[in-house]
Each structure stands twice: as C-alpha cells, then as structure tokens.
Amino acid sequence: MGHAMVDMIADYYESLPSLPRVSPDVQPGFLRGALPPNAPEQPESFEAVMADVRDKLMPGVVHWQSPSFFAYFPSNYSFPAALADMWSSVLGMVGFSWAAGPVATELEMAMMDWLADLCGLPPAFKCNGGAGPGGGVIQGTTSEAVVVALLAARARALAGRPVADRLKLVAYSSDQAHSCFKKACMIAGMDHVRLLPASAEHDWALQPEALKAAIEADVAAGLIPCFVMASVGTTSSCAVDPVAQLAAAAAGSGAWFHVDAAYAGSAALLPEHRHHFAGLGAVDSYSFNPHKWLLTNFDCCCMWVADSGPLKEALSLTPVFLRAAAGNSLDYKDWQIPLGRKFRSLKLYFLLRMYGAEKLRSYLRHHIALAGAFAQQVAADPRFELAAPQRFGLVCFRLRGVPREVNAALLAALNASGRLFLIHTELGGAYTLRLAVGAATSQLEHVQAAWAAVSAAADQVLAEHGVAAAAAAAAGKEVAAAGAGSGAGARS
Amino acid sequence: MGHAMVDMIADYYESLPSLPRVSPDVQPGFLRGALPPNAPEQPESFEAVMADVRDKLMPGVVHWQSPSFFAYFPSNYSFPAALADMWSSVLGMVGFSWAAGPVATELEMAMMDWLADLCGLPPAFKCNGGAGPGGGVIQGTTSEAVVVALLAARARALAGRPVADRLKLVAYSSDQAHSCFKKACMIAGMDHVRLLPASAEHDWALQPEALKAAIEADVAAGLIPCFVMASVGTTSSCAVDPVAQLAAAAAGSGAWFHVDAAYAGSAALLPEHRHHFAGLGAVDSYSFNPHKWLLTNFDCCCMWVADSGPLKEALSLTPVFLRAAAGNSLDYKDWQIPLGRKFRSLKLYFLLRMYGAEKLRSYLRHHIALAGAFAQQVAADPRFELAAPQRFGLVCFRLRGVPREVNAALLAALNASGRLFLIHTELGGAYTLRLAVGAATSQLEHVQAAWAAVSAAADQVLAEHGVAAAAAAAAGKEVAAAGAGSGAGARS
Incomplete structure (x- = not known):
C-alpha cells in the first residue's frame, strides 16, 4: 500500500499543471450525503478507500500545489520534506x-x-x-x-x-x-x-x-x-x-x-x-x-x-x-x-x-522573478495599477478608477473559471487583488497564463459593468501597440 | 526514493521487537560534533542523508513504537494513518x-x-x-x-x-x-x-x-x-x-x-x-x-x-x-x-x-488485558504493591515498605538495561513506577518479559540496598509457590 501511495503521489504531482480546476466548484454540504453516517464495523480495503478519495474527496480539494495557485501565501510541498x-x-x-x-x-x-x-x-x-x-x-x-x-x-x-x-x-x-x-x-x-x-x-x-x-x-x-x-x-x-x-x-x-x-x-x-x-x-x-x-x-x-x-x-x-x-x-x-x-x-x-543552500536561493529568486514578470504586465497596462510595489513573490493590483464592485467582479470571474486561484485584500479601503507566486510547480508559462486570464476577464467585466470600458480598453490597446510585454500582447 | 523509504519503514517496523534498546544510551550534546556546523551549499544524495539518519540520528531515538515502550502514554502509529x-x-x-x-x-x-x-x-x-x-x-x-x-x-x-x-x-x-x-x-x-x-x-x-x-x-x-x-x-x-x-x-x-x-x-x-x-x-x-x-x-x-x-x-x-x-x-x-x-x-x-470499529475495540481490549496480566503479577508478589487499581492500559506499582530511593533504583536499573522503558510518578508522596501498555506492537510476551525484568531488578536493588531483602524475597517465594502466575513464576 505504501508503494501504491508513492506512485499515486507522483502521479498527482505530475498532474498538477493539467488539472481542470485549482479551486473546486462545490457548495457547503457537498460531502455530507456522499459519506455513510457512521464508521464501518468491519475493515474496508485500501483500494475502496482510495477510490472514495478520488471520487468523493478530491472534488472538494483546493490544489495548493497547482502552478496556478496564487491565493493566500504558498504552502510548499517538497519530496525531501515528505x-x-x-x-x-x-x-x-x-x-x-x-x-x-x-x-x-x-x-x-x-x-x-x-x-x-x-x-x-x-x-x-x-x-x-x-x-x-x-x-x-x-x-x-x-x-x-x-x-x-x-x-x-x-x-x-x-x-x-x-x-x-x-x-x-x-x-x-x-x-x-x-x-x-x-x-x-x-x-x-x-x-x-x-x-x-x-x-x-x-x-x-x-x-x-x-x-x-x-x-x-x-x-x-x-x-x-x-x-x-x-x-x-x-x-x-x-x-x-x-x-x-x-x-x-x-x-x-x-x-x-x-x-x-x-x-x-x-x-x-x-x-x-x-x-x-x-x-x-x-x-x-x-x-x-x-x-x-x-x-x-x-x-x-x-x-x-x-x-x-x-x-x-x-x-x-x-x-x-x-x-x-x-x-x-x-x-x-x-x-x-x-x-x-x-x-x-x-x-x-x-x-x-x-x-543545498544554492538551489534554495535559486528557487526563491525564480518566484521573485515570476512575480516581477506579472508586475511588469500590470504596470504596462493602463487599465490597471499596482496597488503596492512588488515585493518578494507578491503583486497587488487592481483595475484603475473603477468602483470596487468591478474589481470584485474581476476576481469572481477569474476564480469562477477555476483555472487559477487568487484572493483579494483591502488597501486603504480599496478592493485589491493579490497574486502570490510561490508554488513549487509554478513556471513562467503559468504566470503568463494568469496575466492572459486577468486581462481577458478585465475586458469582460469592464464591458459588463459599462465602466468607461471602451475608453479603458482603447487606452490599453494604444499602450499595447507601443510596448512589448503589455497586457494586450499577453492576451494574444 | 519514496519506494525506498516505504521499504525502510517496513523494515524498521518489523525490527521493533528485536531492537537492542528502547531508550538510547546517549548524553546531551551527543549529536553536535557529528553534524557539520552549516548546511551544505550543494545538494547531497538521499542515500547519504539516510546513511547519516541510520548512523548518527537513530542512536538518539527513543523507540516509542517498541513493544517494550511502557513510558508516558503511547503515541500510536498505524499504516492507514501513515x-x-x-x-x-x-x-x-x-x-x-x-x-x-x-x-x-x-x-x-x-x-x-x-x-x-x-x-x-x-x-x-x-x-x-x-x-x-x-x-x-x-x-x-x-x-x-x-x-x-x-x-x-x-x-x-x-x-x-x-x-x-x-x-x-x-x-x-x-x-x-x-x-x-x-x-x-x-x-x-x-x-x-x-x-x-x-x-x-x-x-x-x-x-x-x-x-x-x-x-x-x-x-x-x-x-x-x-x-x-x-x-x-x-x-x-x-x-x-x-x-x-x-x-x-x-x-x-x-x-x-x-x-x-x-x-x-x-x-x-x-x-x-x-x-x-x-x-x-x-x-x-x-x-x-x-x-x-x-x-x-x-x-x-x-x-x-x-x-x-x-x-x-x-x-x-x-x-x-x-x-x-x-x-x-x-x-x-x-x-x-x-x-x-x-x-x-x-x-x-x-x-x-x-x-473498522470492531477491530479497534479488539485492539483496545488487547492492551487492557495485557496490563491486567502485569497487574496480576504485581498483586501476586508480596514484595510489590499496586499503587492504584489497574485502569485501562496503566499499572502503577512499587516495592512495598522500602525507602523511595529503592524504588528509584529499581526504575533506574530497568531503564539502564535499555530493554524496556518506563517512567515514574508520585502518588501521595510515594515514588511509584508506571507501566503503560499501548504500543501497537505489544504482545503478551513483551509484558511477561517486562515483569521478568522488574522482578529480577527488584532482587538486585533489594540486595544492593539491603532493605529487608531476604525477608521480602522469602515472602515472595512463599506466595509464588502457592499461586500460579506469580512473580517468581514469571522470573523462571
């Protein structure tokens, strides 16, 4: 059973970049009906338990190790520590x-x-x-x-x-x-x-x-x-x-x-x-x-x-x-x-x-660089503003000059997609999105995909809320046309 | 590495009954000189780490899962939970x-x-x-x-x-x-x-x-x-x-x-x-x-x-x-x-x-019965007294009518042997030994061996301290001759 579990762990870890959702699409109470009301009297097999883990429990998991998990701060898993x-x-x-x-x-x-x-x-x-x-x-x-x-x-x-x-x-x-x-x-x-x-x-x-x-x-x-x-x-x-x-x-x-x-x-x-x-x-x-x-x-x-x-x-x-x-x-x-x-x-x-210390330092610098790449996209897109300087692996950003419900709608749209997971905070009373890079699996492609998703969702919510959407988008496109690595560029 | 670790865990678990010592024979500071003063700059292999675990760390382990671990209360390990x-x-x-x-x-x-x-x-x-x-x-x-x-x-x-x-x-x-x-x-x-x-x-x-x-x-x-x-x-x-x-x-x-x-x-x-x-x-x-x-x-x-x-x-x-x-x-x-x-x-x-619930209940009853077997030996040996009624997996006992240093010497002799591990407590100001049965590996033979060790160590410390040793031993033998499962019987 230990050997089987090791293999399942390796399979799960490899599957992280391709999981359909980072955060689950479930409601409170989703598990209750799926479990028996009492513990069994007689032993059940490891296979039966693992089948239920896969079918009943995993749909309610937030995949903190996903490369597109950008919420809270990371909760790193590594094989040596495991x-x-x-x-x-x-x-x-x-x-x-x-x-x-x-x-x-x-x-x-x-x-x-x-x-x-x-x-x-x-x-x-x-x-x-x-x-x-x-x-x-x-x-x-x-x-x-x-x-x-x-x-x-x-x-x-x-x-x-x-x-x-x-x-x-x-x-x-x-x-x-x-x-x-x-x-x-x-x-x-x-x-x-x-x-x-x-x-x-x-x-x-x-x-x-x-x-x-x-x-x-x-x-x-x-x-x-x-x-x-x-x-x-x-x-x-x-x-x-x-x-x-x-x-x-x-x-x-x-x-x-x-x-x-x-x-x-x-x-x-x-x-x-x-x-x-x-x-x-x-x-x-x-x-x-x-x-x-x-x-x-x-x-x-x-x-x-x-x-x-x-x-x-x-x-x-x-x-x-x-x-x-x-x-x-x-x-x-x-x-x-x-x-x-x-x-x-x-x-x-x-x-x-x-x-070894050298590899740990590279690891940390890698995340800081990824966050820097995202911050650069934000800074280059006039629809957005950085709500604080990027520090370490964290980027705080928001749509500029919109009512707070528009930024809230942006976050909701992103998380509803399931493809990534972010949370928000309040800075000086302003609704602010946080992108915290730090999963061991995160690479540049995932941060680029996150920016693409943010940028596309911004188009959508600005349109839906009719908040100077056309103007904002136009401004965005102008800058995109002029500068490399801009929001529009990343969307393509 | 995961597979290798699973095998090492299985090997360790199987080795528990035959370990030479339950608690280690080390002094404070034993590890300090054995480790480098700093973390390495470059990665080291899993094999190198495990070799040091075996050679440097394991000698300082208290084997809480040993069948002869009777100290504190148990800290159960099971494969399903692992x-x-x-x-x-x-x-x-x-x-x-x-x-x-x-x-x-x-x-x-x-x-x-x-x-x-x-x-x-x-x-x-x-x-x-x-x-x-x-x-x-x-x-x-x-x-x-x-x-x-x-x-x-x-x-x-x-x-x-x-x-x-x-x-x-x-x-x-x-x-x-x-x-x-x-x-x-x-x-x-x-x-x-x-x-x-x-x-x-x-x-x-x-x-x-x-x-x-x-x-x-x-x-x-x-x-x-x-x-x-x-x-x-x-x-x-x-x-x-x-x-x-x-x-x-x-x-x-x-x-x-x-x-x-x-x-x-x-x-x-x-x-x-x-x-x-x-x-x-x-x-x-x-x-x-x-x-x-x-x-x-x-x-x-x-x-x-x-x-x-x-x-x-x-x-x-x-x-x-x-x-x-x-x-x-x-x-x-x-x-x-x-x-x-x-x-x-x-x-x-x-x-x-x-x-399953039934097997868990059997598991608990097994330990209570083992403690009962030990308590019976104590009760049947007039050198000893139960310091409290046996409850659950715990037996509190001591040499009867001796100065506290004799009971302290008894505990010290038992733990110095390394073959089992117990601790003491104070009950009404009296130095009292505790035998807590509860390791998942403990069987009747281990509790019987514990009683044999206790009884033999009692002979030794009573002789060394000259505390009515002859009389106590004589009284013990009289009862032993009369009753089955007594101290003297278990010593043989």
Whole structure:
C-alpha cells in the first residue's frame, strides 16, 4: 500500500499543471450525503478507500500545489520534506523533553542554527547546543509563535509588579499586521491593543514616529508598554516595517520586540534581500515559516529568541512525571504551548541537505522573478495599477478608477473559471487583488497564463459593468501597440 | 526514493521487537560534533542523508513504537494513518477556512461525528454538517484543547462584565489533573487556580463535595467561578473523576465544564468502559487524543463542544483577506489558536475505514488485558504493591515498605538495561513506577518479559540496598509457590 501511495503521489504531482480546476466548484454540504453516517464495523480495503478519495474527496480539494495557485501565501510541498515526514511518522517520537526523544531536541537545535546562519541572523539567536540564553524552536504556526512571544513579554513586564498591573499592559503593531497579532492579544487577555495606522505614502510600513508617540502617550496615561510586533512582509501587501528604526523607537520602553516574517522570512536567504531584515540584532524574537515558501511541508514555523528566560518563565512547569531522566539540556515543551510535539527538525535536515543552500536561493529568486514578470504586465497596462510595489513573490493590483464592485467582479470571474486561484485584500479601503507566486510547480508559462486570464476577464467585466470600458480598453490597446510585454500582447 | 523509504519503514517496523534498546544510551550534546556546523551549499544524495539518519540520528531515538515502550502514554502509529498523512502532505492544503479547503472542513465535521457516535457521546456534540450550535474539531494536542476551552470559558464569564473582573476569575481541577491545566491558566492569565486535593481513599478521583465547597468559598469571597476541568484517566494513575457528580456540583456556578480524557478517551469505544464517561451530556466540552491510543499518528486531539458560540467569541476575527469566498459554513480557524491547519481528518477516515470499529475495540481490549496480566503479577508478589487499581492500559506499582530511593533504583536499573522503558510518578508522596501498555506492537510476551525484568531488578536493588531483602524475597517465594502466575513464576 505504501508503494501504491508513492506512485499515486507522483502521479498527482505530475498532474498538477493539467488539472481542470485549482479551486473546486462545490457548495457547503457537498460531502455530507456522499459519506455513510457512521464508521464501518468491519475493515474496508485500501483500494475502496482510495477510490472514495478520488471520487468523493478530491472534488472538494483546493490544489495548493497547482502552478496556478496564487491565493493566500504558498504552502510548499517538497519530496525531501515528505520523505522526512514519513520517517518521523513511523518513529512516532513525541520529543517534548530531551529524555523523551534526545535526537529530536538535538537535531532541532542544530537545524535552527543552520537556518539562522543561512538567513544571516544575529549570533544571539543561536542555540549553540543549548548553552546560551538564546536559541531557536520550531513552532507549529506563526500564530503560536506570536502568542508565545506575547506571553514571554507579559511575564517579563509583570515580574515584580502587582497582579492588577496586567490590566495596564499594552501591545503595539501596525494596522497591516497579520490578524494573529490581535488574536494573540485576545488569547493573552491584553486589554490595550494599538493597531497603528500605516499608509500608502510609506508603502504600508509602520513609521517609528507613530510607534514612539503611541508608547509615550500610553506611558503618560499610566499604562505599561509590553509588546511590539513588526512585520517583514505583511499579508496584504508584503509591506516591510523598518525593524531597526522601530526597535530604536521602542528601546527603553521595556516592551518585548517581536518580528514576524511568516512568509517573507525565506527571502533572508538572499543577500540582495537581506536589507529588509536589518535590525534583528536589536529585537527579542523573530519568526518565519519555512512551511510557506521554503519547501518544508506544513507545519514548520521557526522562531528564535535572544533570551529564552522569559519564555520559560511564562510556559514551564515541569511536573514530576516528566522529570524521568537526568540531563535534560533543553526541554522544548517549555518553549511552546503544547506539551506534545513532532520530530519536525527532520524535515529541515532532509530539505537543507538534499537541496543545498544554492538551489534554495535559486528557487526563491525564480518566484521573485515570476512575480516581477506579472508586475511588469500590470504596470504596462493602463487599465490597471499596482496597488503596492512588488515585493518578494507578491503583486497587488487592481483595475484603475473603477468602483470596487468591478474589481470584485474581476476576481469572481477569474476564480469562477477555476483555472487559477487568487484572493483579494483591502488597501486603504480599496478592493485589491493579490497574486502570490510561490508554488513549487509554478513556471513562467503559468504566470503568463494568469496575466492572459486577468486581462481577458478585465475586458469582460469592464464591458459588463459599462465602466468607461471602451475608453479603458482603447487606452490599453494604444499602450499595447507601443510596448512589448503589455497586457494586450499577453492576451494574444 | 519514496519506494525506498516505504521499504525502510517496513523494515524498521518489523525490527521493533528485536531492537537492542528502547531508550538510547546517549548524553546531551551527543549529536553536535557529528553534524557539520552549516548546511551544505550543494545538494547531497538521499542515500547519504539516510546513511547519516541510520548512523548518527537513530542512536538518539527513543523507540516509542517498541513493544517494550511502557513510558508516558503511547503515541500510536498505524499504516492507514501513515498513508493518509502521505496524501495529506502532497495536497499541502491549509484548510483554515471552508474556502481554503472545502473537503478538509467537510470531512472533519463528518469524522468528528463518526467518532462521537463510536464513543457514545451526547448528540449535542455532533456537527450535523455545521448546522447546530455544537460540534467537533481536531486540535493538535490536549494542551491546546484545554487552552481553547478555558478561553471560551473566560469569554462567557466576562460577557457583560467590567474588564477588571478578569482578575476575579477562578479555575478548578484536581491536583491529579494534567499539568496542561495549570499551563492553560498561565497562558490565559488566570490568577486564581484551585488544584483541589484528591486522595488514595477515592483512588485519586476528585470529589464533588470538594469542588462544591471550593466554588462556594470563592463566590463568598467575591470571586467568579469560570472553568472546571475533570479528568477521565489522569496521567499519574488513570484516576477517573466522577463527571456527572462534578458537573452537578458545579451547576449553577456559571463555570464552563471541560472533561479531559486525553489517553483514556479511546476506551469510550468499549461498552464495558462507557460508565467512566457518564455525565458528558451535562458538560460544555470534552477532548481526547486518538494520537495516543487510537492508532492515529500524532497529531490528532479530538475536541467537542455543546455550544461553539463562546469559542468563536474568544477566537474569531475573520480579517478581510480570508473572506475570499462565500459560503463559509464553518471556519475551523475560529475554533483553535493557530490560523493554519493540516488536513488531519483524513487520518481518521483511513483509520476508521481500514480497521473498522470492531477491530479497534479488539485492539483496545488487547492492551487492557495485557496490563491486567502485569497487574496480576504485581498483586501476586508480596514484595510489590499496586499503587492504584489497574485502569485501562496503566499499572502503577512499587516495592512495598522500602525507602523511595529503592524504588528509584529499581526504575533506574530497568531503564539502564535499555530493554524496556518506563517512567515514574508520585502518588501521595510515594515514588511509584508506571507501566503503560499501548504500543501497537505489544504482545503478551513483551509484558511477561517486562515483569521478568522488574522482578529480577527488584532482587538486585533489594540486595544492593539491603532493605529487608531476604525477608521480602522469602515472602515472595512463599506466595509464588502457592499461586500460579506469580512473580517468581514469571522470573523462571
């Protein structure tokens, strides 16, 4: 059965470019009638199960690995990571403490150091075999990393203070920060949450002056700055907050400073993108998800801290039944919310060795170039505008000067076709389409096909909505006639 | 490479009974010198990686799937679940919302209903296609389920109250509850945590009178009862709190009532054990881990709630970029801490179909019988005592009437041999060994070998510590001569 599954996986992977739809054409409830109401009493065959997977389940799949999947951010699958997960699965080793799985702890420390060096992270973030105050840990998701960072922040802020001071704690980020910031504040029970406005003027990056002013106002009001989160590569537009300047603005406030680079953190492997990460030496914690763009199958969120003390203060209890063996050099259960944890570092070990750093850098540059090709098409077509500068693999764009329902209709038309999958966001109140390039299978032809589809759908919705359609189209054609690689050109 | 990995997995699985050691003989830092300090620049072969896995990593593995792994609770691996995970991996579908992976949401609802029926759970816990107020959700771990339940409790308790009331909230459980209860309270910032004492007199079960008195005292003091957690099968001794009576004692207090059956919950598949779960119809939420004893590879914690409203109140934000499509019948991101999530229900689908309910019940009964065989040996040997009644697959035992260091020496001698792996706990201040039967590979011969090892090691440590060794051994032999299946008999 394992051999058959391997072959089916290879077949599925090869079929990705030719799948008729990226996102499914199903409605809520589509599966309910197709399944029996109860589990069977007697065993059924693998073949019967796989037949139902094919006939009943697959029609409801969003093909995240399709080369024409441009929604959200990518969720990379790679064969090295898949092989590692197969091995990790049969070990079934729940390495919450060193004693429960020594190699899980030791390899995680080593891989977090390998990755720290590949990304040019500050030395204080390295594990060095568990010796130092800092180190890296694999969390499940960025949401968990942010909660953990916030809990460490809270523990540090409340040390030596009366209990009631927890009502005075304040957390700061940009209004462009991922929603997990706000959710973490809800989880930790933070009553004062500042989502400081970022604007198009600064490409949606949070400004240090805004942070400084907010902190000063809160301190003057008797509140306690506790946590600041900056983003490198926001979800909406891949905005990059100026980490060094923000850290300087928060310095002296006592607040814990976390940097979330969930998607864009992979780009730190590229020297030419390293400047986006300047200032990490001045922050308390940093995290990004190799499970997004770095070929490490979900889940794998890498988080580093300069000092793990407050983390353990917030999360460690070490009950007696876990103190089974001596020599617990580093127990990762004290660095995370759950007790149980998988042997996830094995994925990074297989990936980093079987790809090698050079090939990983090429891989990332390839996607950035593909997104650049699409952005160029957008920029060259006067019907459209780039809603933000292209950064990394993300292009934010919209039809220019039309009511929002026209852009919404454009997205709906594209996704209804099933041939590609995008989502939208809001930037400054404007309905904006996002094209995120990052599937391992994506090639230039798929991005070109995406532009052709966008351009054709634009013709259609502009016509349907009668919004200066003729004028817009005419303008588009004029430019197309003049410039190579334009929208009209790509349509042909 | 996939085919080679499948063969290696099969070989490893077959080798489990004959491995020389269950837990490794390594020291912290063992791996550091064996790995290069940096990731390679150029790709390395799968063969080279697997050679290092064999030579460098495997010596640091705890073999959780070994038939002689009796530590913690089991972490079951099964081939159906492994096959499902391979398929889930290549899909790489992050189904945080219905739109991001319709089949992930729909199958999860269906599997949670299948499992609810198999366990005889109350109808209010069923998803019914997302229609009802209640439903089931797959969390990563029990720790996360308890945090989520506590956050729902807090949201419900604080609704309509002033913010400062969060300082008055109280959480209750037994001092035998899993440490994740206390950790959840730390995470949620609960200042008042009552770990009510349970005693040997009641087989370590929390008594309703104790809960009622604690709630009344807190209410009288102006505090607000917020959360009660009962346990079915504690980690130390598999104690079973009387859920129905505890729920009655807490009724009217307004507190959210959660039941944690992390390990023992699988036993709800067995009609003859269903009485341990009586009273679930009166509680707010319930969770257990199929990834422990129900052959569903880590991670898979199944959680049900009677009303998902407070959960969503505590955890939902729904930012605009996730509102991509219409018809989000149920978005599981609002039922959990992380945003991202795997297609984990596929494991349950493969498992439940390829085993069938009858075979799963036999599987559970098999382990309970094996634990029973071991408990019988303990009970028949006067050197030993059972520290708690055998429940499910767990036997708690110790040398009778000896200083605690002698029992500690017994455990150390057993684990040093490497032939089996156990851990200890504290029960009423007494050092107690735990033998948890639950690896899928465990058979009677392995439990008999474990008893032989325990008995022989007892001879050794009693002699070494000179603690009434002669007398104890003599008493042991007397009984052995009289009764079949005794300690001395198993030693021969």
